[in-house]
Amino acid sequence: MIEHTIQLDLFNDSKESKKAGRPPQIAKEIVFAVKDDLNRGLSNKSIIKKHDIKERTFFRIKKGDYDNLFKEAIKSSVNDFELELTK
Numbered sequence: 001m002i003e004h005t006i007q008l009d010l011f012n013d014s015k016e017s018k019k020a021g022r023p024p025q026i027a028k029e030i031v032f033a034v035k036d037d038l039n040r041g042l043s044n045k046s047i048i049k050k051h052d053i054k055e056r057t058f059f060r061i062k063k064g065d066y067d068n069l070f071k072e073a074i075k076s077s078v079n080d081f082e083l084e085l086t087k
Contacts, residue, residue: 026057028069034061 030051037047048058060066 026053026061026066028066028073031061031066031069032073034058038062 030053034047034051034053037050042050044058044062048055051058053061
């Protein structure tokens, strides 16, 4: 009788790792507004209060966790972009 053994590779998973937990439920408009306020130099506390968001969400936005929303917005607006020649 021949036994076949299968070696499990537990540490080198070829699949892309995903974050566990609930997906983000923040509106992209809030993310854009918070980033805009950061660029204007408003204080962290005033931005948190102005947009009524949790401190943790604010620091995630500031860190760049939602920067993918900017890329998606640019990709979606590329289809609507037109140049018109005026004389």
